[in-house]
Amino acid sequence: MSKVTEIFASNVFNDDVMRQRLPEEVYKGLQWTAKHGHHLDISIANAVATAMKEWAMEKGATHFTHWFQPMTGITAEKHDSFISPAGDGRIIMEFSGKELIKGESDASSFPNGGLRATFEARGYTAWDPTSYAFIKDDVLCIPTAFCSYGGQALDKKTPLLRSMEAINRQAMRVLKLFGSDAEKINTTVGPEQEYFLIPKELFDKRKDLIYTGRTLFGAMPSKGQELDDHYFGSIKPAVHAFMKDLDVELWKLGVLAKTEHNEGAPAQHELAPVFTTTNIAADHNQLTMEMMQKIAREHGLECLLHEKPFEGVSGSGKHNNWSLCTDKGVNLLDPGKTPSENAQFLLFLCAVIKAVHEYQELLRISIASAGNDHRLGGGEAPPAIVSMFLGDELSGILDAIENGNTYDQKEKEQLKIGVHVLPRFPKDTTDRNRTSPFAFTGNKFEFRMLGASASVSEVNVVINTAVAESLKQFADRLENAEDFETELNELIRETISKHKNIIFNGNGYDDAWIAEAEKRGLKNLKTTPDALKHYVTDKNVELFVSHKVYSREEMESRLEIMLDNYNKLINIEARTMINMASKDILPAVSEYSKKLADTAISKRTFSKDIPVIYEEENLVKISTLAQSAYETLKKLRVAVEDVKAIKENGLRADFCKNTVLPLMKDLRKDVDELETVVSSDMWPYPSIGELLFGVR
Ligand code: ADP
Numbered sequence: 001m002s003k004v005t006e007i008f009a010s011n012v013f014n015d016d017v018m019r020q021r022l023p024e025e026v027y028k029g030l031q032w033t034a035k036h037g038h039h040l041d042i043s044i045a046n047a048v049a050t051a052m053k054e055w056a057m058e059k060g061a062t063h064f065t066h067w068f069q070p071m072t073g074i075t076a077e078k079h080d081s082f083i084s085p086a087g088d089g090r091i092i093m094e095f096s097g098k099e100l101i102k103g104e105s106d107a108s109s110f111p112n113g114g115l116r117a118t119f120e121a122r123g124y125t126a127w128d129p130t131s132y133a134f135i136k137d138d139v140l141c142i143p144t145a146f147c148s149y150g151g152q153a154l155d156k157k158t159p160l161l162r163s164m165e166a167i168n169r170q171a172m173r174v175l176k177l178f179g180s181d182a183e184k185i186n187t188t189v190g191p192e193q194e195y196f197l198i199p200k201e202l203f204d205k206r207k208d209l210i211y212t213g214r215t216l217f218g219a220m221p222s223k224g225q226e227l228d229d230h231y232f233g234s235i236k237p238a239v240h241a242f243m244k245d246l247d248v249e250l251w252k253l254g255v256l257a258k259t260e261h262n263e264g265a266p267a268q269h270e271l272a273p274v275f276t277t278t279n280i281a282a283d284h285n286q287l288t289m290e291m292m293q294k295i296a297r298e299h300g301l302e303c304l305l306h307e308k309p310f311e312g313v314s315g316s317g318k319h320n321n322w323s324l325c326t327d328k329g330v331n332l333l334d335p336g337k338t339p340s341e342n343a344q345f346l347l348f349l350c351a352v353i354k355a356v357h358e359y360q361e362l363l364r365i366s367i368a369s370a371g372n373d374h375r376l377g378g379g380e381a382p383p384a385i386v387s388m389f390l391g392d393e394l395s396g397i398l399d400a401i402e403n404g405n406t407y408d409q410k411e412k413e414q415l416k417i418g419v420h421v422l423p424r425f426p427k428d429t430t431d432r433n434r435t436s437p438f439a440f441t442g443n444k445f446e447f448r449m450l451g452a453s454a455s456v457s458e459v460n461v462v463i464n465t466a467v468a469e470s471l472k473q474f475a476d477r478l479e480n481a482e483d484f485e486t487e488l489n490e491l492i493r494e495t496i497s498k499h500k501n502i503i504f505n506g507n508g509y510d511d512a513w514i515a516e517a518e519k520r521g522l523k524n525l526k527t528t529p530d531a532l533k534h535y536v537t538d539k540n541v542e543l544f545v546s547h548k549v550y551s552r553e554e555m556e557s558r559l560e561i562m563l564d565n566y567n568k569l570i571n572i573e574a575r576t577m578i579n580m581a582s583k584d585i586l587p588a589v590s591e592y593s594k595k596l597a598d599t600a601i602s603k604r605t606f607s608k609d610i611p612v613i614y615e616e617e618n619l620v621k622i623s624t625l626a627q628s629a630y631e632t633l634k635k636l637r638v639a640v641e642d643v644k645a646i647k648e649n650g651l652r653a654d655f656c657k658n659t660v661l662p663l664m665k666d667l668r669k670d671v672d673e674l675e676t677v678v679s680s681d682m683w684p685y686p687s688i689g690e691l692l693f694g695v696r
């Protein structure tokens with residue numbers, strides 16, 4: 001391997017490359033545009049496009065694409081080659097500024113939740129100059145936002161960029177009051193990505209994995225994760241080779257892949273990058289997921305990104321580590337060293353506490369999906385109730401502030417503004433609580449409810465906008481205060497008092513917490529359909545509209561898309577189960593029954609003194625289970641037909657949740673029990689034990 005420093009970002013048209021290759025005034029113009037979020041001048045765009053094309057061609061690229069993130073959850077590309085006829089039967093390689101900054105795309109090919117009906121079918125993609133272009137598979141990829149011709153967001157990136165602007169606007173107002181020299185703030189994200197690796201040849205034998213990404217049947221193996229012997233255990237050679245290749249490919253793309261280790265469950269692993277600006281982190285996480293799947297295949301493996309690929313085994317999440325950082329490099333969630341930094345830190349901390357408390361439903365919705373419903377509250381992932389962990393020390397400080405007490409006898413010093421000086425607490429004492437959905441981890445928050453396959457965009461849209469709203473209210477009050485210090489003190493005290501109900505430092509897996517949370521008035525929205533009912537409410541519309549993140553129409557279209565995704569997914573799962581049970585499992589069971597019956601008969605024929613108890617008892621058990629499975633299968637078939645008659649997506653989702661999913665569960669129960677008694681030679685699919693441990 002050549003030096004990592006040479007490999008890193010070798011396929012990225014980054015600042016370094018631009019500085020080297022662009023004429024100085026073009027480079028400066030581009031920087032200015034990116035910083036101020038203005039439209040790019042066409043003469044600058046032309047110069048950038050030419051330099052980009054030259055650079056890309058030197059690296060072997062022949063095509064370019066606008067690379068975007070439609071509401072499908074994966075990225076989309078449409079490749080165009082650089083070729084252009086030169087008139088004499090020959091071609092030249094061309095790439096114009098116009099092609100760089102704007103592309104046309106058929107919006108009707110992507111989920112649009114009804115937005116298209118009221119506007120034109122065409123959509124367009126627009127370059128996001130804050131995210132660098134890169135080369136992947138000989139294609140120059142230009143990160144873009146995807147909108148309808150009316151300007152409505154049809155993707156995950158547009159609202160993310162808007163939410164970053166919103167929080168920047170409000171945070172800057174607050175920072176000014178503290179006399180900060182910052183000119184801009186960015187939110188930063190470091191997403192820890194969990195995933196499973198299983199042998200590809202076994203993956204290929206399971207229709208459920210192929211169609212749905214998770215196992216719909218499968219009895220628990222004799223060993224699960226009870227021994228906790230996988231986490232940080234030694235990494236197997238095949239997995240190690242995969243991780244090594246993955247790192248190199250990600251580094252080439254400028255992704256800061258940093259930490260790779262095994263996770264809690266067998267065959268489960270994690271990759272964490274070094275955090276970066278949110279929109280880039282979102283782009284990079286999409287690339288990471290794509291590369292994981294691609295490189296796994298090259299290693300004869302299949303990478304499962306589903307939230308819950310195996311029942312009874314921990315699912316995979318994506319921890320969204322989040323903070324705010326000024327352009328001067330100051331992390332606003334770092335308690336800091338001096339008293340004034342403490343006060344500013346406490347105010348930003350309060351902004352997050354208030355945001356999470358007031359918009360808990362939106363946070364829950366931002367991670368809602370059919371797959372994640374299987375994971376949340378499963379005693380492995382956070383429960384579906386949103387709460388915050390601050391740790392005993394920080395909670396103690398907030399308590400003291402609320403009650404006007406001195407926090408610690410040793411820390412008698414108080415600020416002039418009355419806010420207590422925070423003791424310097426070592427980062428590691430703040431958190432090893434793994435059950436909290438939203439945990440303060442020393443200088444950032446970690447939101448842990450997100451499922452492994454999801455884009456990080458939506459959660460950050462919600463966090464950014466909700467925190468922007470807190471900061472807006474704070475700024476409104478502080479800017480008009482007669483005495484800044486008195487008002488600040490009162491504001492912090494009031495916020496703690498009003499929103500402390502969201503803080504919970506105990507065990508989130510405990511049933512007692514569910515009861516306690518209810519008493520505190522926290523929402524427990526167990527499933528996606530339950531959660532989505534709380535999306536387009538006046539309060540949420542007001543939030544997003546006032547911060548210019550979503551219009552009401554955009555929210556309504558997103559709701560339609562989320563419901564539609566949920567319904568389609570459950571339908572595919574149900575149909576896959578029907579297919580597997582009717583065509584493979586029940587026939588195999590029937591055949592095995594015949595074998596048992598034949599054996600019993602031949603034993604009897606041979607001599608009636610030979611016991612046939614094993615054959616008889618199993619025959620009864622298997623036939624009873626098969627009959628029960630068959631009855632459920634018939635009901636499931638009817639349910640899948642009934643769904644079609646329900647036109648409204650919300651009602652459809654309720655029907656899927658209340659009728660289809662319970663039938664799927666019943667069918668699985670019988671089939672999984674059958675798997676434990678039918679000969680493994682005759683079972684039509686590799687077992688979960690085989691997938692995870694390589695044993696049948
Ligand atoms: P753990 O597994 O204990 O949660 P990791 O080191 O695996 O910790 O992951 C922590 C993640 O948080 C990393 O991706 C890291 O880059 C990210 N992170 C650290 N500081 C910040 C910050 N200020 N803003 C956003 N993310 C951060």
Ligand code: MG
Nearest residue numbers: 192319321446
């Ligand atoms: Mg973590």
